Amino acid sequence: MPEHFESCISSVKEGSKSFTSLLLSLMKSAHWDIAATVRSIEASTATTTTTSTPTATTDSIVGPNHAKYALESYVNRKIFQGFDHETFYMDGSLSSLLNPDQFRAECFTQYRDMKAMDPIELLGVLPTCQFGKFCSKKYISIVHPKMEESLFGDLEQRRQVLAGNHPRTRFYGEFLVLAKAVWLLHLVAFSLDPPPTHFEGSRGAEFDSRYMESVVRFPGGRVAAGHVVGFPVSPGFKLGDGSVVKARVYVVPRSEL
Template sequence: MTRKVSNFSDLIQRVTASCLLHPLADTRYDSSCEKDDKFLYESEPNMGADDDGEDEGDGEDEEDDEIDGYGEGKMVNLKALGEKKKLKQMESLLEDVFESVSAMKRAYMSLQEAHCPWDPEKMRVADVAVVAELRKVAVLRERFRRRRGVDENGRRRKVRRREAASLREVVAPYEAVVEELKREVKAKDLEVHNLKEKLDNVVTLSSNGGGSGGSGGKKVGRSQSKRKLGLSQIQAIAATPSPELFEAAMLQVREASKSFTSLLLSLMHNAHWDITAAVRSIEAATATTATKDSYNPSAITIATSIVSAHHAKYALESYISRKFFQGFDHETFYMDGSLSSLLNPDQFRRDCFTQYHDMKSMDPTELLGILPSCHFGKFCSQKYLAVVHPKMEESLFGNLEHHRQVSTGSHPRSQFYNEFLGVAKAVWLLHLLAFSLDPSPSQFEASRCAEFHPQYMESVVRFSSGRVPVGQIVGFPVSPGFKLGNGSVVKARVYLIARA
């Protein structure tokens, strides 16, 4: 009797320990436990019979052996179920990994497709999708590491702590980036606030300077504002088109034009050009109708040049400026017959200023690398073919590679073409600003042999006395001037000579 009770106690302990070591939510486990309970309950009458003194002899030992065999089989089944569950969990994890990698690949392909044609919104959505899939892969990696390191005894509290720590490790870099971006935004907001205050002060000063002084007072105020803020700050602050912004853009056109002229003149010297003959050809073009071959040194119609040897750069800059500003009065430089500025002027002005804002910070080389046939790309191609004649290019570089690429709709990657793009971008932005203003600026140009008017003209040559001597007339125009809607004037630049 004592042995039977002991065997049942051992059986109960083994089953209980197995359930605790291998907790499963499977219905097969529940049914087996119910079977154990049923087995135990059905064994109770026999226990009662033994208590009444019935002795079964060897049958008792056989029953004990059967119970011991049943317990051992149960333990084996539980271990098999546990291994099967782990295998299913690993298969599920691998499926999640393959799905996440495939989704990340699709998102990355969408990100590449958004670059050509250029689609900022599609790029933003694809970028978010790629980051989301990378996070999923990182979480799956941590799940695999945790699962590999989990002890089969299953300490769930320890697992939860590891999960929380792993999650913090995954999220921590992104939180740090977010905090850094927040600090940068605060710094930029403070900078914008300070610049707005400076702009308000400058505008107030400019208005007070206008008073009875007319346009001269306004000009003084504007020059002071440029000295205080600087060109880049004025452009960064401007939220609406303004005459001051147009003047700043015109200064950029002049600087870019000077830089390109210096490079072109240097190439001419290296190619052993007759600079004096080239200058005479340019002077002739300003006095007569310009032709495609007007730059050619053989087309000489003036016996002696009015430009001194060290002032040849002004004649060359005049030639470049005339080519770039040709068609400036039309909304598309006469590249097509668009009439949007007449059919819907308000919307057209808004569109022009939006394009100005979008393009002013772009690198023209990168833009044309993505959209070579956009309106700006067509403008660059048209102006390059107008400024650089095939004979000129062949003389400077020994080949016509630039012309070949430009003629086929491509844009060369060279220092010379990059300098050219600097002028093209500056003129294009000025053109967008001109059609953003209401009313649009009125362009004018000083004519050859005209009297010098300091209110509308500016001499490119500085005189020793600081003032233009009496009796000076226009030898040739260098760059055009503009009359703005607020009454101010962007002076035309001219090369002056003494009256004969």
């Protein structure tokens, strides 16, 4: 596996966990009904956003202290949406098809140039660059108005983002760490020939250790027989050289689904 890709995967995982942890702590401080939020995430589709009130009445499959996995699933689903397109569908660009060699080279150059940059400093200079547009789009997608207002008491960060700016707050800063990690992963992916394909463990699918990794640890390190995917947590990738980045999944006994 290309070391750049592996390094980016690690950064995405760290950024995802860190941002989710902060988001969960803010929800708890704002007295959200975490169990209801988790049920809402479980019941949601790829285009549904969570709310602070339950949208599902069924019992949750998520165990005690595992809300972070459901929240991380929600964040990752939103931020990876459009990953298979060269600009996350922010425009109709077809450069990767029209000039593939040049496009791959440009992607790697952008990755190399941006890797060491502080995202907030970069966006302070170029707030509406492609990366800036990506950050704005994903923030608005992940943090809907009711969520932001309940967490912070106002919509100031959202107003700044909609105006094309990038708030210098701890919350937005944590989001930028994740956004940059995903953006770099995307650049590396599109610099490879062929680009990796990504996949996720679908709800109800049999757990397959070749392609999946359980976020919940089991005794002996092996997932017990009879467990299936409760929900995907983060996508996996198949690379052109045959190597695989396993999809992270939350597994449950089949009887619980």
